[in-house]
Structures are given as C-alpha cells and as structure tokens.
Amino acid sequence: MAELIMYLLESSALLAFFYLLYVLVLRKETFFSLNRFFLLGILAFSLLFPLVSFDISPTEVTVLERPIAEISKARMSYYEAMAAWEFEARSAAGSTQTAAEPGVMVSTGVDWLRLAINGILLLYAIGVVVCLSRTCWSLRWIRKVISSHSYEEMDGIKVVKLPQPISPFSFLNYVFVPDSLVDSSEFQQILAHEKTHIEQRHSVDLLIVQLLAAFLWFNPVIWQLIKSLKTTHEYIADKKIITSGYSLVEYQTLLLKQLISNNSFGLVHNFNLSFIKKRITMMTNQKSGWSGKVKVAMAIAGTVLFSAIIVQCNSKMDESVAESGPAAETSTEFEAGVNLPVLPDNGYTFDGNRSDALNVSITGNKLSIEGKVYNLSDIASLVKDAKLSDHAVIILRVDKDQSMSLVRDVQTELRKADRRKILYIGQTVSGKSFEMPFLLPPMPGRPAADGKQLPEIDDQYAAEHDMDILKIRLGDNAGAANQQLVYDFVMGQRQKDKSNYVVSAGFDDGDTYSDYLVNLAYIQEGFNQIYQERSQQMFGKDFYDIAANNKEQYQAVRQGIPRAISVAEH
Structure with missing residues (x-):
C-alpha cells in the first residue's frame, strides 16, 4: 500500500506542476491543437513517469547532479517513512487480546493507525468506484437516448432528434439536437461545429481522461484539466467554423441564443457551455505570433527537462538501492529468486569484512551457498573448507514465505559448526537493504569455551537458578508489541x-520466515531502545556511533543489560 500511496502522490504532484505550466504559459495562446495534445500528454506523463527508470545521462552533467541527488534522497526518505508507517500498522494487526504463553503480555485496545490506513484505502476505493460509475452512467444514458429516439444520417453523421429543447451536443459519431432546430437556418452551423468534434475524436479524449481521472479523483487539478480540455475542444471547433466562411457575428449570436439551455455531461460536447464569453473573446484574439511560439518552446523544453530529471531520479534511486545491497563487494548470483521479507529501516549497516563471510540463501525449500545448491549435510564441510576467521559471519538471505523447518535445520547445522554469528538480510519497502546481526545460541550439552557443559534453558533450569524468562512466539506477528514487551521486561x-x-x-x-524475522527484529529493537536511552544519558x-567507534563506552552502556535472546523451536 505504501508504494501505491507514494505513486499517487507523485503522480498528483507531477500533474500539478505540468498543469501550472500550461496555465502560466499556454492557456491564452491560440495554438489550440497543441494545447489539446499538451493537456493529454501531461496527464499521460504524470501517470507514467513515476514508474519509468533508466539512465538518460551517461555522462555526468555537474549542474544537474546535485538537484537530482537531493530529489532522489528526499523521495527515498518519503518511501522509508511511508514504509515504517504501513509496517507499524501491519505488525500491530496481531496485537489482539488472546490467551498467551506464560510471561507474554499482549497489547489491547483499538489499533487507530491500522484503522486510519484502512480508512484511507476504503475512501480512495469508494472515490474510484463513484467516478467510474458516473462515467458508466453517462455512457448508459447516451445509449438509452440513441435507442429511444430516431436518427437520420447527414453527411456521414448520425443526427439524433430530441423532442425536448436542450442544447445540441455530440458524442462519437452522433449529434443530438432538438427536433425544432433541424429545419432552422442555424442548423448547418450547429452541425458543422459538432462535426469538428466528431472528426477530431474529441469524445475519445474525454472518455480516456474521465477514466484516468477516476484514479486521481482526489486531486482537484485533474478536474481543472478536464475543463481546460473541453474548453480547448470548443476553441478548435470555433476556429474551424470561422475559417470555413461562416459569419463571425452570426456565429457569436447563435452561441448567445443557445446560452439559455445549457445541459452539460462529462462525456459529451455541448454546443455551448458557460464559458461563452471566453470563446467569443478567443475568436477575436489575434493569432499568436513569435512571442507565443517562444512561450510554447519554453513550455515544451521545461516539460522535457523536468520529465528527464524525474526519470533520472528514478534511476538514481535504483542505483542507490543496488549500492546499498549487502553484497556490494561480492558476487550477487546467490541472491537470484530470493523474495526478501520487508521491514522498516533499523538504521544499522554491517561494517565488517564481507569477504570474510559465507553467503547462504534459502528459497523454495532449497539451500544455496555462494550461489550453488547444497544439502544440509554439506554445511559442516563447506564451513570448514571456507577457511573463515573466528570473527566471520554467515550472511543469511531467506525467502519471506519460506517455512521455518528448513531454516531451523540450517541454523542448527551452523550452531553445530560453531558458526553462530548471523547477519540476517531483508529489505525496506523502497528496496534498501535491511541488515540485522544476531548471535545464535550455542548447542545445549556442548562444551563452552571454559570447558563446562552448556545447559538447556527451560522452566526447570530457570526456577533452579532464579532466572526470569519472557516467552515470545515469533509466528504470532505481534510486531511492535514485542518491542514494548521486551523493553518493559528488561x-x-x-x-x-x-x-x-x-x-x-x-x-x-x-511459521513463515517473514514473521520470524519481523518479530525477532522488534525484540532486538526492545534492547536497542534501552541501549539508546542509556547511551544518550551517559555520553x-x-x-x-558508540558501538562502531568506542569499545569502552559500548561496554559501559551494556553493562548489566545483556542482550539475552534465546531462539529455539517450540
């Protein structure tokens, strides 16, 4: 949903910019056909350009590099903020009052954030349905009028004669006129006017724009654009009438006479609308000269330049996402086909030696190590042959829908091989890499560094050693509620x-890996919240920053607050 909201907002912003350019530069010029295609073009560009991404500037243009970088950075921050907002609501979905395991508190109350998101989505969907329904109603009404009245073909146009005295209008190849006007002296001028609309397929313009407007109904600019497009259509038809030899005075008089009956529908061209005064004024305006052509050139150049910047910003965003990927220093073949879980940005970036690591991925119940498929039984020998240092990490990428059965087995084999330093990899909604370090617990019963047997921590062991345990189910999708649970517990x-x-x-x-990683991330954040508060208070x-640059201060912040997390299957 975050991507949909950002797309709609960006499309709306682009449309507002392009339409403002039209209003300031082109609206009063007499290049009516150009204005028509400009209005249609900016709507298409506004809907398309947020989706387009390719590098149109192979060689760097210094003057554009900074604005492109700044716009890309701003857009990325908006995507991240929207992702966190959406993710918070999705995570809270599981925070309902249910029976829980001993020691687990589950949040209660109304999830206002989720209600707000769902309310926005529902309101938008209602608006789309209403707008599309209005368009369908208009089409049905026109069809009903055609089927219930006789029509006569004149000069390749079907003229539908109506008994009621309404303003003449046209749609596709049909012209609708009151029966009383057919035999009048004014009829030929009316027919010539509507014929221009038909020949230039103005109804097709309106039909397309009305359908697209349904998806941007919340943006007032789209409705102003439709009015401007209708006005431009009328200017084109008026110009055709005047240049065809009809009397300017008689034609203007006809417009004024028809003003008393004004019926306007979204998909049709009425013979006269409420902007008669503007049309009459435009008929008497002089044809735009060189200054007008310069304005047109500037408007088109501005549109092309701004469009190029947006497309280039999309490309830069893609590049930044690619560069932020965890395997920037190593081959990315092993990442193919892994649909990573989506999480909010945690602000952490692994700064260790990525060449001193083993890249493991799991997708479709298949285990791959450094891009090659292996069996579970191969892990021990592969870890040994990799000749990793004691500080090496296992970079783990797992498909979000992968069941935890195989993930558990892989992590068990790594624990047996005493390779317990894991770097979990996910992604944010904008495609940026999410990284979370984690230390798997040692295998129970195996000797520790001091030679003692490591116990299995259960309720009996906890009772015997005065140890408190907070039990959390990683498959329950409690999300942010887990962070608060851990914070309060510690x-x-x-x-x-x-x-x-x-x-x-x-x-x-x-359980799915996505639920596992999401909830585990929030458990970690419960500890990080405490460490962050202590870091600010103490230093x-x-x-x-302390963790990366000052070992003594880092140990002081964590003194007496171990990050004691035990992960095991229940």
Whole structure:
C-alpha cells in the first residue's frame, strides 16, 4: 500500500506542476491543437513517469547532479517513512487480546493507525468506484437516448432528434439536437461545429481522461484539466467554423441564443457551455505570433527537462538501492529468486569484512551457498573448507514465505559448526537493504569455551537458578508489541537489579520466515531502545556511533543489560 500511496502522490504532484505550466504559459495562446495534445500528454506523463527508470545521462552533467541527488534522497526518505508507517500498522494487526504463553503480555485496545490506513484505502476505493460509475452512467444514458429516439444520417453523421429543447451536443459519431432546430437556418452551423468534434475524436479524449481521472479523483487539478480540455475542444471547433466562411457575428449570436439551455455531461460536447464569453473573446484574439511560439518552446523544453530529471531520479534511486545491497563487494548470483521479507529501516549497516563471510540463501525449500545448491549435510564441510576467521559471519538471505523447518535445520547445522554469528538480510519497502546481526545460541550439552557443559534453558533450569524468562512466539506477528514487551521486561529486571534473565523467542516449523524475522527484529529493537536511552544519558551520543567507534563506552552502556535472546523451536 505504501508504494501505491507514494505513486499517487507523485503522480498528483507531477500533474500539478505540468498543469501550472500550461496555465502560466499556454492557456491564452491560440495554438489550440497543441494545447489539446499538451493537456493529454501531461496527464499521460504524470501517470507514467513515476514508474519509468533508466539512465538518460551517461555522462555526468555537474549542474544537474546535485538537484537530482537531493530529489532522489528526499523521495527515498518519503518511501522509508511511508514504509515504517504501513509496517507499524501491519505488525500491530496481531496485537489482539488472546490467551498467551506464560510471561507474554499482549497489547489491547483499538489499533487507530491500522484503522486510519484502512480508512484511507476504503475512501480512495469508494472515490474510484463513484467516478467510474458516473462515467458508466453517462455512457448508459447516451445509449438509452440513441435507442429511444430516431436518427437520420447527414453527411456521414448520425443526427439524433430530441423532442425536448436542450442544447445540441455530440458524442462519437452522433449529434443530438432538438427536433425544432433541424429545419432552422442555424442548423448547418450547429452541425458543422459538432462535426469538428466528431472528426477530431474529441469524445475519445474525454472518455480516456474521465477514466484516468477516476484514479486521481482526489486531486482537484485533474478536474481543472478536464475543463481546460473541453474548453480547448470548443476553441478548435470555433476556429474551424470561422475559417470555413461562416459569419463571425452570426456565429457569436447563435452561441448567445443557445446560452439559455445549457445541459452539460462529462462525456459529451455541448454546443455551448458557460464559458461563452471566453470563446467569443478567443475568436477575436489575434493569432499568436513569435512571442507565443517562444512561450510554447519554453513550455515544451521545461516539460522535457523536468520529465528527464524525474526519470533520472528514478534511476538514481535504483542505483542507490543496488549500492546499498549487502553484497556490494561480492558476487550477487546467490541472491537470484530470493523474495526478501520487508521491514522498516533499523538504521544499522554491517561494517565488517564481507569477504570474510559465507553467503547462504534459502528459497523454495532449497539451500544455496555462494550461489550453488547444497544439502544440509554439506554445511559442516563447506564451513570448514571456507577457511573463515573466528570473527566471520554467515550472511543469511531467506525467502519471506519460506517455512521455518528448513531454516531451523540450517541454523542448527551452523550452531553445530560453531558458526553462530548471523547477519540476517531483508529489505525496506523502497528496496534498501535491511541488515540485522544476531548471535545464535550455542548447542545445549556442548562444551563452552571454559570447558563446562552448556545447559538447556527451560522452566526447570530457570526456577533452579532464579532466572526470569519472557516467552515470545515469533509466528504470532505481534510486531511492535514485542518491542514494548521486551523493553518493559528488561527495565523491570533492571529495577530488581537482575541481569539473570532471558528472552525466549520460539517458533514452529510451519511459521513463515517473514514473521520470524519481523518479530525477532522488534525484540532486538526492545534492547536497542534501552541501549539508546542509556547511551544518550551517559555520553550524549548515539548508540550505533558508540558501538562502531568506542569499545569502552559500548561496554559501559551494556553493562548489566545483556542482550539475552534465546531462539529455539517450540
């Protein structure tokens, strides 16, 4: 949904810019056919350009590099903000009052954020349906009028005679006129006017624009554009009448006489509309000269330049996403086909040595290591042959819909091989890399560095060692609620001056990897929130800056608050 909202906002902004350019430069010029295609073109460009992305500037243009970079940066920040907003609501969907495991608190109350998002989506959908329904109603009404009245073909045009005294109008190949006007002296001028609309397919313009307007109905500019397009159509028809030899005075008099009956429908061209005065004024205006041509050239150049900047910004955004990917220094073949989970940006970037790492991906129940498919039994030998240092990490990319059964088995094999430093990889809604370091727990029963057997932490062990456990289900999609649970739990331990605690994060084989990673990320953020507060209180610095640059301060911030997270299948 975030992408849809951003697309609609960007399309609306582009349309507003292009239409403002039309109003300021072209509206009063007599290049009516050009204005018609300009209005149609800016609507098409506004809908298309936010989706177009290719590099149109192989050689750097210094004067444009900075504005393009700034626009791209601003757009990326909007995408990230929208992603966090949407993700927060989606994560909170699972925060309902249910029976939970011992020690797990689940948030209650009305999810106003999600209600707001759903309300916006519902309102937009209603607007689209209403606008499309109006267009369909107009088409049905015209069809009904045609079927219920007789018509006569004149000069290749079907003239529908109506008994009621309405203003003449046309649609496609039909002209609708009151029966009383057919035999009048004014009829030929009316027919010539409407014939121009028919020959130039103005009805097709309106039909296309009305359909597209349904998807931008919330933008007032689109309705002004439709009015301008109708006005331009009338200017074109008026010009054709005058240049065909009809008397200017008689034609203007005819417009004024028809003003008393004014019926206007979205898909038809009435013979006269409420802008009669503008039309009469435009008929007497002198043809635009060189100054007008210069304005047209400037408007077209401005449109092309601005469009090129937008397309180039799209390209730059794609480049920044690609460059922010976790494998910028290594081959990306192993990433093919992995649909990564979507998470909000956590502000963390792994700054370790990526060449001293093992790239593992799981998708479609297949395990790939450095781009080649292997079996679970191969992991131990591959880890050994990789000749990794003690500080090496396992970079793990898993398809968001992958069940946790295989992920569990892979992580178990890594734990057996004592390769427990994991860098989980996801993506933000804009395609930026999401990175989260994690230390898998050691295998129970295996000797630790001091030679002692590592225990299996369960309720019995916790009771015997006065250890508090917070149990969280990673498959429940509680999202942001988990961050608050962890924060409150650990702060409660701090008040009791205890550091002997553990957050037990469990999952089932049938859980999806997306739920696993999302909830695990929020559990981590519960600890990070505490560390961030302590870092600001103690040193007035950002926790991530301290973690990267000052080991002593980093240890001081975490003193007595271990990041004790145990992940295991339930």
